[in-house]
Amino acid sequence: MAFFTSATQAIPTSLEVPKHIAVIMDGNGRWARKRFLPRIAGHKRGVETVRDLVKYCVNLKVEYLTLFAFSSENWRRPADEVSFLMSLFMQALKREVAKLHQNNIKLIMIGDRSRFDAELIAQIEASELLTSKNTGLVLSIAANYGGRWDILQAVNKMQLAAPHLAGLYNEDHLTPYLAMSYAPEPDLFIRTGGEKRISNFLLWQLAYTELYFTDTLWPDFNQEAFNLAVSSYQKRERRFGRTSEQLSEQSTDAKTDANK
Ligand code: IPE
Numbered sequence: 001m002a003f004f005t006s007a008t009q010a011i012p013t014s015l016e017v018p019k020h021i022a023v024i025m026d027g028n029g030r031w032a033r034k035r036f037l038p039r040i041a042g043h044k045r046g047v048e049t050v051r052d053l054v055k056y057c058v059n060l061k062v063e064y065l066t067l068f069a070f071s072s073e074n075w076r077r078p079a080d081e082v083s084f085l086m087s088l089f090m091q092a093l094k095r096e097v098a099k100l101h102q103n104n105i106k107l108i109m110i111g112d113r114s115r116f117d118a119e120l121i122a123q124i125e126a127s128e129l130l131t132s133k134n135t136g137l138v139l140s141i142a143a144n145y146g147g148r149w150d151i152l153q154a155v156n157k158m159q160l161a162a163p164h165l166a167g168l169y170n171e172d173h174l175t176p177y178l179a180m181s182y183a184p185e186p187d188l189f190i191r192t193g194g195e196k197r198i199s200n201f202l203l204w205q206l207a208y209t210e211l212y213f214t215d216t217l218w219p220d221f222n223q224e225a226f227n228l229a230v231s232s233y234q235k236r237e238r239r240f241g242r243t244s245e246q247l248s249e250q251s252t253d254a255k256t257d258a259n260k
Pocket residue numbers: 025026027028029030031069070071074085193
């Protein structure tokens with residue numbers, strides 16, 4: 001099995017275009033309330049933004065896009081909003097999967113599925129299976145996902161697989177069991193809607209991710225807003241613990257090597 005560079009074990013290469021973007025799509029409710037509409041109108045509109053964002057990412061040649069659709073804490077919302085979100089999710093899967101497949105996109109759901117009803121689980125499985133051989137953008141949807149849940153389920157699996165190593169576990173033992181073991185750690189994290197928090201999203205995987213927060217509400221997150229996020233990322237200096245001087249020495253070395 002091929003594993004990706006852990007930012008704490010080695011220094012990952014940073015490219016102009018982020019390889020993996022992870023997004024907290026927040027602000028649907030406020031978008032709707034501003035228009036005197038019910039919150040669910042904002043969620044409906046938010047699905048359109050997802051469709052557009054997938055296009056921007058494909059055009060930019062981003063390899064992995066991960067979207068937080070429903071957190072393990074979102075069950076605390078009013079029952080009618082939760083059931084609307086579940087049916088919207090089901091509808092969106094049914095409606096969009098053929099188009100995703102045509103576009104060579106691989107769809108993967110991360111999160112604890114056990115709380116979803118059988119029909120939704122079957123739809124998720126069918127969508128994943130249909131797109132499983134695709135080689136384009138890997139689109140991951142986090143639903144009933146929580147960063148703490150992810151770490152704990154991985155610890156439990158690791159412990160079952162290698163009980164004799166108890167007390168000696170390291171990162172390499174754990175990471176194959178994390179929900180996103182198939183993807184590199186995110187380069188860029190975007191949260192719309194103005195809040196500056198992680199809300200139990202990818203806790204382990206975001207260790208060295210560049211964080212970008214915008215007040216733009218999710219339904220308003222358009223190409224221009226996306227470009228701003230990417231250009232902010234491109235201006236960052238990703239040091240991974242090193243000094244600025246070390247980075248500039250390294251780039252001089254690289255240039256000298258290229259001229260040899
Ligand atoms: C994000 O929008 C969508 C989900 C959490 C499902 P919100 O519904 O959180 O919108 P606000 O934050 O209330 O505006």
